[in-house]
Amino acid sequence: MFDGMSFNGRFVLSVIQFAEMQGLEKAPLLSMLSQTEESLCEETCRIDNEAYDACMKAIIDTSDDHHFGLHMGQHMSLSAAGLIFQIVQS
Secondary structure (H helix, E strand, O other): OOOOOEEEHHHHHHHHHHHHHOOOOHHHHHHHHOOOHHHHHOOOOEEEHHHHHHHHHHHHHHHOOOOHHHHHHHHOOOOOOOHHHHHHHO
């Protein structure tokens, strides 16, 4: 974990949408972030690393998929998720 790191809201929404495709409820995850889908889509939306880590822990614990990130990477378009921009920005 990196102090001061934050994640693009659209990327975090993509993670939550993938979790939903795997059978998880989206509302509790959004609630953990204190965000709506609309707010996550805003250009300026950033999620701090503590909130992101808590959301990912909840996803992994709830889904019991300890390889969630790997499975997500197999199905997700990195450019659509804004990850390429995030890497360049960091």
